[in-house]
Amino acid sequence: MSELKINHRLIMTPGPTMVDPRVSQAMSNQILGQFDPDFTQIMNDNMAMIRKSFHTKNQWAFPIDGTSRAGNEAIIGSIVKPGDSVLVPVFGRFGDLFVELAQRAGGRVTTMTADWGTVFDQDQIISEIKRLKPKVVAIVHGETSTGRLQPIDRLGKAIHEYGGFLVVDAVASYMGTPVEVDRWELDAVVGGAQKCLSIPSGITPITFNDRFAAEINQRKRVEQGVRTALDQSGSQFITSNYLDLTQLQDYWSPRRLNHHTEATVADYGLHEGLRLALHEGLPARFNRHLRVHQALNAGLTAMGLTIYHQGDHEMPMVTCVQIPDKLDGDAFRQSLLEQFGVEISSSFGSLQGKIWRIGTMGYSAQKGFILTFIALFGAALLQAGISVDLKAGLDATQAVFERPNAPVDSLVSTL
Numbered sequence: 001m002s003e004l005k006i007n008h009r010l011i012m013t014p015g016p017t018m019v020d021p022r023v024s025q026a027m028s029n030q031i032l033g034q035f036d037p038d039f040t041q042i043m044n045d046n047m048a049m050i051r052k053s054f055h056t057k058n059q060w061a062f063p064i065d066g067t068s069r070a071g072n073e074a075i076i077g078s079i080v081k082p083g084d085s086v087l088v089p090v091f092g093r094f095g096d097l098f099v100e101l102a103q104r105a106g107g108r109v110t111t112m113t114a115d116w117g118t119v120f121d122q123d124q125i126i127s128e129i130k131r132l133k134p135k136v137v138a139i140v141h142g143e144t145s146t147g148r149l150q151p152i153d154r155l156g157k158a159i160h161e162y163g164g165f166l167v168v169d170a171v172a173s174y175m176g177t178p179v180e181v182d183r184w185e186l187d188a189v190v191g192g193a194q195k196c197l198s199i200p201s202g203i204t205p206i207t208f209n210d211r212f213a214a215e216i217n218q219r220k221r222v223e224q225g226v227r228t229a230l231d232q233s234g235s236q237f238i239t240s241n242y243l244d245l246t247q248l249q250d251y252w253s254p255r256r257l258n259h260h261t262e263a264t265v266a267d268y269g270l271h272e273g274l275r276l277a278l279h280e281g282l283p284a285r286f287n288r289h290l291r292v293h294q295a296l297n298a299g300l301t302a303m304g305l306t307i308y309h310q311g312d313h314e315m316p317m318v319t320c321v322q323i324p325d326k327l328d329g330d331a332f333r334q335s336l337l338e339q340f341g342v343e344i345s346s347s348f349g350s351l352q353g354k355i356w357r358i359g360t361m362g363y364s365a366q367k368g369f370i371l372t373f374i375a376l377f378g379a380a381l382l383q384a385g386i387s388v389d390l391k392a393g394l395d396a397t398q399a400v401f402e403r404p405n406a407p408v409d410s411l412v413s414t415l
Ligand SMILES: Cc1ncc(COP(=O)(O)O)c(C=O)c1O
Pocket: 014, 015, 067, 068, 069, 070, 094, 140, 142, 143, 144, 145, 169, 171, 172, 201
């Protein structure tokens, strides 16, 4: 077997992203034991920083060891028991993932659908919520597959009028645009690592409130081997052991009940990623994502390409661009990667072969990378026989970066 050799890449996908070298450096530190006080301090720091990142005062804010779908599965598998009613508004692939997870948990799932490339009017969802009164509403905030950002700020209030729970997948929007957990009354939320937080995948920040905790704790069952006489076993216990949020609460609290062996290196990366993000400041970070997104859109448009559903609830960290007619989108992506070392994404379902998705998330969302991207992407298109105006693309991209900063502080409540 030859030595591992990782080629240089410019990653411009909607996850994973480029990683700040300071995060990689933090992850090269020596392993600590999971109950070492030096490490439990890192765990507590991570909880505190996750709270800030979600704009929440929730006690329960900790990472799940696993990729973001493990976070979604932990939340759905803990709150949905067989027979529970669940409403999922679906407007892309990750809404379908919620359907899948809720069905596997035994939920009675109702869906409502919006055309891919669009979002729901919140009133439409609210009237369905009022009609069905589902125990759980599970919705995606940033639907990476279509590049749409779903407004969700009014749903919680409607659900809380009758005592339901709002579960949100903010995997792709988290740390790139505001996710106001307390102000928007979100009961349980999943963030992402390898998206706008820009750390390696494999650890997932989540948060949930006390009312959600009280509900899932009715199902609490501490595993044999660490169970004490004080631990009662709830009926209809959570079927997953690994993703059982009630046992994870005991692990992520002073009880430090032995559960899995924490992925210490991933926690180091999370710590440095969150520290860097909070040091940048969330309003500044959101502003940066917005500006980079606008710069990329301007550049691509000036080159002569068409942005898919431009201006229609676009995520400020995913740009969907129509694949020029007669071009094989996947063959082009492959050559862009092999010849130029640049990676972009295709899409799913009905959008497969129609759009490319370009991610401008976290560390990837910086001026130098965007200009390099436009230059290489334009050159590759020219080489593939697509006539684009590369100079106009570069000029338009640069012009957006030269505009004075528009403050976005009003988007964000103070902590
Ligand atoms: C919106 C959304 N939800 C969930 C996931 C699943 O995340 P992971 O691949 O980290 O499990 C993704 C991944 O792309 C996503 O974009």
